[in-house]
Amino acid sequence: MTTALIVDDEAPMRDQLRARLAEVWPELQVVDEAANGIEAITLAHEHKPDIIFLDIRMPGLNGIECARQLYNQAHIVFVTAYDQYAIDAFEQGAMDYLLKPVTAERLRMTRERLQQRLQSAPSDIGVQLGELTNLLRDGGAAQPKRAYLKWIQAQVGNSLRMISTREILFFQADEKYTCVQTATAQLLIRKTLKELSDELDPDEFWRIHRSTLVRVDAIAEVTRDSRGRQMLSLRGYPQTLEVSRGHSHLFQQM
Missing domain, CATH: 3.40.50.2300 (Response regulator)
Known part of the structure; x- marks a missing residue:
């Protein structure tokens, strides 16, 4: 090995x-x-x-x-x-x-x-x-370090909304689009999760599932459900997010 x-x-x-x-x-x-x-x-x-x-x-x-x-x-x-x-x-x-x-x-x-x-x-x-x-x-x-994505552009009706990455709780893949979740809104963008993963600061966003990127400092706690899966609770968001087995090492003390 x-x-x-x-x-x-x-x-x-x-x-x-x-x-x-x-x-x-x-x-x-x-x-x-x-x-x-x-x-x-x-x-x-x-x-x-x-x-x-x-x-x-x-x-x-x-x-x-x-x-x-x-x-x-x-x-x-x-x-x-x-x-x-x-x-x-x-x-x-x-x-x-x-x-x-x-x-x-x-x-x-x-x-x-x-x-x-x-x-x-x-x-x-x-x-x-x-x-x-x-x-x-x-x-x-x-030489400066690589510049990471700090703003996300989302089309809302006939207007273009600029969203700071500091506002975003998580990104989640949704068929042809990616869902952007903030504390107050849910929007869709055309960037793929792979593109976002490559462009976002890895200190700011972690991939916890093949379909989910979460902002690290939005995490309130990590728990286990009845099936032993790690689940994240986020500040300002009522639902929990699942951590896949392949990314459970991010929370090794659990």
Whole structure:
């Protein structure tokens, strides 16, 4: 069984990547998660994973410094918010990368590359790590993070309504449309749930079901019904939403 370690200082990003991996690579076993480089090194020595999904920007020991100590032990995949400036460097060598927020399509490409590379020992990427360090220090670190969708446009009669994502409780797929639910209204838009999932901030919205995206800070509580299913109660909304089995890891303490 192929094993992996996820390293990111932001818990929502770890959750999002874990969910994406469960979707596109269900047989991959995520053995643990680390919130910083020091913890990553300790857990990597303990679990000896085949793959390490490694955030670049972390306090203390950053991802590149961490990779310097681990690249000969596991296949490294950087998970980064840097844009094309830094991505060009990844394209030239043995390392792979995922751009935040991670999409299922891009992760499938990474899975295919890794499945080929897993047949051999991890590549020597020491020189490339040095070049990447210089690149980010000289300019890449100044690159802004990706801009996420902040407004939703919905047609209401003959007018166009602008809805802030802060107003939205959840999105739910509804045949050819997507339902947008706020505390006071329900509207339909033509964007698919997949498009929204790729465009919304993963820190702000979590996918709890293949047909539902929910705003995280709208969640009031998580309970279990008589059938053992996790159910979400939202502030300002009377009905509960079901969390599918594939996304139950988002609420692991339940």
